[in-house]
Amino acid sequence: MSKTDAEPAKRGRPRRGPDPERYAEIVEAAAEVILDKGYSATSIQDIADRVGILKGSLYHYVRSKEDFLYKIIKDVYDEAISDMHTVTEGARDPLEKLAAFVRAHVLFAADHLVPYTIQVREFDRLSEHRRAEIREGGETYVVVLQRILEEGQREGVIDGGIDPRLASIMITGELNSMTRWYRPDGPRTADQLADVYVGMIVSSVASASAVESAGGIETLRSSFSRG
Amino acid sequence: MSKTDAEPAKRGRPRRGPDPERYAEIVEAAAEVILDKGYSATSIQDIADRVGILKGSLYHYVRSKEDFLYKIIKDVYDEAISDMHTVTEGARDPLEKLAAFVRAHVLFAADHLVPYTIQVREFDRLSEHRRAEIREGGETYVVVLQRILEEGQREGVIDGGIDPRLASIMITGELNSMTRWYRPDGPRTADQLADVYVGMIVSSVASASAVESAGGIETLRSSFSRG
Structure with missing residues (x-):
């Protein structure tokens, strides 16, 4: 999780770990992508595109694509x-x-x-x-x-x-x-x-x-x- | 469908279109791959690998990955x-x-x-x-x-x-x-x-x-x- 992966808007703000509300929104977006494309064909990049954030930022919340599936x-x-x-x-x-x-x-x-x-x-x-x-x-x-x-x-x-x-x-x-x-x-x-x-x-x-x-x-x- | 994509063993043999028995074998192999990986995550390359032929040779039989799914x-x-x-x-x-x-x-x-x-x-x-x-x-x-x-x-x-x-x-x-x-x-x-x-x-x-x-x-x- 490198510093450059952080969302621009949040830079400089003290981070105390992922925001639960934002996480819930991201998981919901991930679910929509997985439903549309099927899990196997879904990439972390697809999920980032749907949410509208940088791919790297997703790694504040999960370690892998499977973490999304598990959470859902x-x-x-x-x-x-x-x-x-x-x-x-x-x-x-x-x-x-x-x-x-x-x-x-x-x-x-x-x-x-x-x-x-x-x-x-x-x-x-x-x-x-x-x-x-x-x-x-x-x-x-x-x-x-x-x-x-x-x-x-x-x-x-x-x-x-x-x-x-x-x-x-x-x-x-x-x-x-x-x-x-x-x-x-x-x-x-x-x-x-x-x-x-x-x-x-x-x-x-x-x-x-x-x-x-x-x-x-x-x-x-x-x-x-x-x- | 270029000539170099033909299976080596069949080179030089007069071709009258795809061999139905071979096609059936290939479709069966494609079905196994699709079942394992899921259709969305399966590539024509995966199917070629399972059959053990060159990817290009598959195009003697189908025009796209979806043709396999349709046939099955x-x-x-x-x-x-x-x-x-x-x-x-x-x-x-x-x-x-x-x-x-x-x-x-x-x-x-x-x-x-x-x-x-x-x-x-x-x-x-x-x-x-x-x-x-x-x-x-x-x-x-x-x-x-x-x-x-x-x-x-x-x-x-x-x-x-x-x-x-x-x-x-x-x-x-x-x-x-x-x-x-x-x-x-x-x-x-x-x-x-x-x-x-x-x-x-x-x-x-x-x-x-x-x-x-x-x-x-x-x-x-x-x-x-x-x-």
């Missing part, structure tokens, strides 16, 4: 997991928890579309070390969902013949795939999409007794759809 | 659509057609994992012109599936409250997401995975009367799971 993914991941917890804790029974999880997932992805899409598309571009760090640093979506399905099986509302781990992977994949086609200006609001996902996903794993006590599969599907 | 995606897409048709035509009723579609999709993706994954991941990197060509050149998975769901609604076996178009997009997304985690040496065969997908997907859209005549949701789920 780690932040959105942590926030999403925390969101899922808050939402599912309020639900009374496992089917309601499942519905709340699915709805929160759809709304969160719609509301954080750029970093969320990067997390889905580019996670595998992180170094093995950092992938492991994120995976081991806390619960993953899949684990949160798996626990809900397991609880549902114990209480008899989720089909006991389903493998909770595999079903969680499949459902998470289905939800994440909305980043491929969802657009904020599309014909349906995120809440309307959440209704459809909730109905289809709850009915894809519900037990026979849950369907019966709801008054049939169609009633079950639509009753959980109204958030 | 177009071929796997056409073959998949043709496969889905053959399989679903043999089915008697719409729920069986849906089950056959889902199973064929899973088996096809598992069997063509490299090009199929590229099609899922890199479709948006094709030029607008070529995306339109593929989309308009024939039916898409989504349309094939949508027709099955519409037929099912007319016959009363698919929930009439479901939007067939949206449900088809969601189901296709769920199926395509297996390319993110499925590995041929994993704990389950593609056929076992297909069983799980079929059960969950059929039950996610089945009508109340279809569930009743199957003898309940769990029976419906497992009856369609045995291919």
Whole structure:
């Protein structure tokens, strides 16, 4: 980090390390470039051009291009997991928890579309070390969902013949795939999409007794759809 | 296409245009590189290095890097659509057609994992012109599936409250997401995975009367799971 790399406007000002607000702006710009070009094709120079600062100045904030990817993914991941917890804790029974999880997932992805899409598309571009760090640093979506399905099986509302781990992977994949086609200006609001996902996903794993006590599969599907 | 770019071994041989077998080998190698590095970060030089020929020789076969991506995606897409048709035509009723579609999709993706994954991941990197060509050149998975769901609604076996178009997009997304985690040496065969997908997907859209005549949701789920 040589002195000549500093931003001209800040020269002479005492520096106490990177400005967090400026860093947040830079990370947001980096995310836009990575979404447009793909991570592999993005250079530090591209990010500097988007922000409108000298390439060298970015090294006040990160040591490498991968630091941007890590920051984008780690932040959105942590926030999403925390969101899922808050939402599912309020639900009374496992089917309601499942519905709340699915709805929160759809709304969160719609509301954080750029970093969320990067997390889905580019996670595998992180170094093995950092992938492991994120995976081991806390619960993953899949684990949160798996626990809900397991609880549902114990209480008899989720089909006991389903493998909770595999079903969680499949459902998470289905939800994440909305980043491929969802657009904020599309014909349906995120809440309307959440209704459809909730109905289809709850009915894809519900037990026979849950369907019966709801008054049939169609009633079950639509009753959980109204958030 | 200068003469010096020709492969040394082929010099002096009369050329009647590119050798189709060699072309297929080259496309396969290109697909491996694109899967590893991502399309944006792949260069024609990378592909030449993988094949073990001079970069210039590749221009006997393609005019640009995008020609490789187009060839990979177009071929796997056409073959998949043709496969889905053959399989679903043999089915008697719409729920069986849906089950056959889902199973064929899973088996096809598992069997063509490299090009199929590229099609899922890199479709948006094709030029607008070529995306339109593929989309308009024939039916898409989504349309094939949508027709099955519409037929099912007319016959009363698919929930009439479901939007067939949206449900088809969601189901296709769920199926395509297996390319993110499925590995041929994993704990389950593609056929076992297909069983799980079929059960969950059929039950996610089945009508109340279809569930009743199957003898309940769990029976419906497992009856369609045995291919």
